[in-house]
Amino acid sequence: MSIYQEIILDHYRHPRNTGRLKKPTVSGKAFNSLCGDKISVDLLISKGKIKKIKYQAAGCVISQAAASILSEYLIGKTKEQLQKLDKDFMIKLLGIKLGANRIKCALLPLEVIQKTYGQSKSKRS
Amino acid sequence: MFNPDKIKKDFPIFSHQPDLVYLDSAAMSLKPKKVIEAVSSYYETYSANIYRGIYQLSEKATEVYEKTREKVAKFINAPAVEEVIFVRNTTEALNLIAYSWGRVNLEKKDEIITTIMEHHSNFVPWQVLAQEIGAEFKVIDIDEEGELDIYEKKLKTITQNWQTEYQNLEFDKIITKKTKILTLTYTSNVLGTINPIKEIIAQAKKINPDVLTIIDAAQALPHFKVDVQDLGCDFLAFSGQKMLGPTGAGVLWGKKEILKKMPPFLYGGEMINAVYLDKTLFADLPNKFEAGTPDISAVIGLGAAIDYLNAVGFEVIQNHEKELTAYTLEKLKTISGLTVYGPTNLEIKSGVISFNLSSVHAHDLAQVLDEEKICIRSGHHCAMPLHTRLALEASARVSFYFYNTFDDVDRLIAGLKKAAKIFR
Numbered sequence: 379m380s381i382y383q384e385i386i387l388d389h390y391r392h393p394r395n396t397g398r399l400k401k402p403t404v405s406g407k408a409f410n411s412l413c414g415d416k417i418s419v420d421l422l423i424s425k426g427k428i429k430k431i432k433y434q435a436a437g438c439v440i441s442q443a444a445a446s447i448l449s450e451y452l453i454g455k456t457k458e459q460l461q462k463l464d465k466d467f468m469i470k471l472l473g474i475k476l477g478a479n480r481i482k483c484a485l486l487p488l489e490v491i492q493k494t495y496g497q498s499k500s501k502r503s
Numbered sequence: 504m505f506n507p508d509k510i511k512k513d514f515p516i517f518s519h520q521p522d523l524v525y526l527d528s529a530a531m532s533l534k535p536k537k538v539i540e541a542v543s544s545y546y547e548t549y550s551a552n553i554y555r556g557i558y559q560l561s562e563k564a565t566e567v568y569e570k571t572r573e574k575v576a577k578f579i580n581a582p583a584v585e586e587v588i589f590v591r592n593t594t595e596a597l598n599l600i601a602y603s604w605g606r607v608n609l610e611k612k613d614e615i616i617t618t619i620m621e622h623h624s625n626f627v628p629w630q631v632l633a634q635e636i637g638a639e640f641k642v643i644d645i646d647e648e649g650e651l652d653i654y655e656k657k658l659k660t661i662t663q664n665w666q667t668e669y670q671n672l673e674f675d676k677i678i679t680k681k682t683k684i685l686t687l688t689y690t691s692n693v694l695g696t697i698n699p700i701k702e703i704i705a706q707a708k709k710i711n712p713d714v715l716t717i718i719d720a721a722q723a724l725p726h727f728k729v730d731v732q733d734l735g736c737d738f739l740a741f742s743g744q745k746m747l748g749p750t751g752a753g754v755l756w757g758k759k760e761i762l763k764k765m766p767p768f769l770y771g772g773e774m775i776n777a778v779y780l781d782k783t784l785f786a787d788l789p790n791k792f793e794a795g796t797p798d799i800s801a802v803i804g805l806g807a808a809i810d811y812l813n814a815v816g817f818e819v820i821q822n823h824e825k826e827l828t829a830y831t832l833e834k835l836k837t838i839s840g841l842t843v844y845g846p847t848n849l850e851i852k853s854g855v856i857s858f859n860l861s862s863v864h865a866h867d868l869a870q871v872l873d874e875e876k877i878c879i880r881s882g883h884h885c886a887m888p889l890h891t892r893l894a895l896e897a898s899a900r901v902s903f904y905f906y907n908t909f910d911d912v913d914r915l916i917a918g919l920k921k922a923a924k925i926f927r
Contacts, residue, residue, distance in 0.1 A: 380871075380874055381870065382867075382870075382871065382925050382926075387925070387926075390926075411887075412882060413864070413866055413882065413896070413897060414883070414896025414897050436896070437864055437896075438864035438866045438867050439863075439864065439867045439926065440866075440867070480866070480870065483866070
């Protein structure tokens with residue numbers, strides 16, 4: 379089975395939630411030097427939940443589609459829910475099989491969002 | 504008549520993977536049966552350590568190991584056999600020079616010169632050395648065609664004193680009396696550019712006879728005849744695994760009079776003459792630089808690889824690779840949105856072609872091709888400074904060896920067209 383399923387390609391061609399937030403609660407970015415994948419993300423957090431996500435990403439189909447699909451999934455999620463997500467979750471969310479090298483592309487958006495939300499707490503306290 | 508289909512029969516991987524289109528030989532060549540047999544024959548029939556044993560098995564292992572040294576010396580036309588030092592790979596060979604020669608001879612304000620088209624293994628060791636000593640690290644730029652052209656005087660250095668500043672310089676301004684090391688690749692592993700090494704070395708030595716000249720020949724040795732005496736270099740490094748040999752055996756060749764003055768890089772067994780409580784006397788060349796048990800089987804396999812290459816002949820190999828490259832460059836033109844990097848003049852181009860297809864990431868291209876059993880490389884190919892220079896995050900790369908066929912190229916082109924459709 380190809381990893382380039384229609385749903386993946388659709389998110390690659392028409393990514394959801396791209397752009398920047400005017401007044402994000404917190405922002406972060408990440409870079410994968412192996413592929414050159416880049417992502418920067420803005421989060422608007424309200425009452426302990428992600429209210430809005432906007433991101434800008436450049437890179438391969440998998441990293442871009444993963445960012446798009448994940449951004450839709452995460453709206454309304456709490457920090458605890460976010461931090462529980464892992465590799466297995468991303469594979470399930472994308473619904474494709476990824477080898478040891480390509481899984482890093484799919485994990486980049488998740489990792490940067492987890493890290494970014496993490497920083498929001500340390501700022502307040 | 505050269506027949507690559509017949510050649511493929513010599514490579515067992517094609518009987519295990521009949522549909523394989525292998526286009527990543529710049530990273531790793533496939534292995535002929537003769538090489539695999541030489542390795543297993545060592546392990547099955549005489550797998551003793553070298554030098555140490557008085558018994559016959561050890562004698563035999565030593566003999567075959569040393570025979571390979573002679574084969575390598577002849578292969579690159581080295582004036583003396585003891586100038587051939589076995590290391591793991593090109594990376595280790597280059598590091599050996601940087602650690603041993605560099606840290607003894609380099610002083611503050613001295614200059615190290617390399618090029619923007621280097622593999623990281625011929626870039627990072629020198630960058631780190633320069634930082635450590637406080638030396639100047641100068642990087643020669645490429646022109647629009649991806650060449651180092653010393654005749655057109657288009658050369659530029661781009662890094663001085665750790666601030667990136669572009670300077671248009673003629674070659675005699677780049678090489679100065681303060682230049683201690685000039686190290687460059689024979690063939691770019693990304694652009695396929697074959698540099699005019701002999702001319703560059705001659706020019707450099709004319710300006711400063713004391714400059715140490717080092718050639719990374721990892722992408723050259725497998726594909727055409729290299730003659731160290733003709734080139735006039737001081738050091739030459741290459742890897743066995745890119746020229747049909749097993750992984751684990753590479754070569755550093757260096758001029759005897761320079762090697763003799765250099766301190767050892769690694770200390771331990773096999774590199775000593777005598778050890779006392781207060782001092783150690785080191786062995787002569789080449790053992791001084793071969794501490795510890797080497798990868799004996801890989802060296803023996805490298806010997807078999809050289810025999811195989813000699814039997815096929817470089818003229819045949821070079822012709823076939825040129826034809827494949829010309830054919831591929833033509834075919835690639837039929838794919839819209841595809842950009843090829845590096846020279847198109849086949850006189851100075853090896854069988855390495857890097858490209859991008861529109862805005863499709865090279866990893867995605869490689870993945871789609873993999874579904875068609877076509878292996879290509881994607882990423883920055885351990886040449887990040889070059890990719891940055893070309894304003895690229897990554898590129899896709901195909902690289903040929905003489906076992907590749909025109910059918911391989913047709914399958915590649917069909918695969919790329921499929922990819923173009925998927926990511927339209």
